Amino acid sequence: MFLKRPALYERTAQPFWTDPHISGEMLKAHLDPGTDAASRRPDFIARCADWIAALPLPEHARLLDIGCGPGLYARQFSARGLRVTGMDFSERSIAYAREQDAQSEYVLQNYLTMDYENVFDIVTLIYCDYGALIPNERAELLWRVHRALKPGGLFVFDVNTPRYLAGFILFPNKTIDERTKMWYNKRG
Numbered sequence: 001m002f003l004k005r006p007a008l009y010e011r012t013a014q015p016f017w018t019d020p021h022i023s024g025e026m027l028k029a030h031l032d033p034g035t036d037a038a039s040r041r042p043d044f045i046a047r048c049a050d051w052i053a054a055l056p057l058p059e060h061a062r063l064l065d066i067g068c069g070p071g072l073y074a075r076q077f078s079a080r081g082l083r084v085t086g087m088d089f090s091e092r093s094i095a096y097a098r099e100q101d102a103q104s105e106y107v108l109q110n111y112l113t114m115d116y117e118n119v120f121d122i123v124t125l126i127y128c129d130y131g132a133l134i135p136n137e138r139a140e141l142l143w144r145v146h147r148a149l150k151p152g153g154l155f156v157f158d159v160n161t162p163r164y165l166a167g168f169i170l171f172p173n174k175t176i177d178e179r180t181k182m183w184y185n186k187r188g
Helices: 019-032 042-053 072-079 091-100 137-149 161-165 176-187
Strands: 062-065 083-088 105-108 121-127 149-157
Touching: 019 091, 042 072, 062 072, 072 083, 083 091, 083 149, 091 105, 121 137, 137 149
Parallel strands: 062 083, 062 121, 083 105, 121 149
Antiparallel strands: none
């Protein structure tokens, strides 16, 4: 089943992010304050929330944090006076977020299927989630975010640039084929 190379932008039918083992490991990674593996470190999250809360927003602005994971950013936004809705399709992450944060609303849903219209002053998609989407999903997301925003609303998201990625090479003394084989061999 996994022995052929997928076509460019081919989306697998196999569950990945919602797989019980993967979602458990992702939650552990999100909650590890010493790594930037799934979420950034707490000091960065706090600075990011400060920056976003300082944007020119109406008083008591409504913020939609899509791909919110366990609500690490959402809690910070809420603490800064924003009315927050977090959305993620990981049951485990949403359950954790709800346990930790009674101030925000958390929705278990894939953001590619959200159906809001003129509800939010700001939508956030943090930690390069946009880059994990295939082109038609990106177009779908942008359309849905546009609909969800009130007129003049803001969409804040981050992406990796070629300059950033140039320094991000695992096993720099290996060819891409050698690195790929090492990666798959490590995973068993």
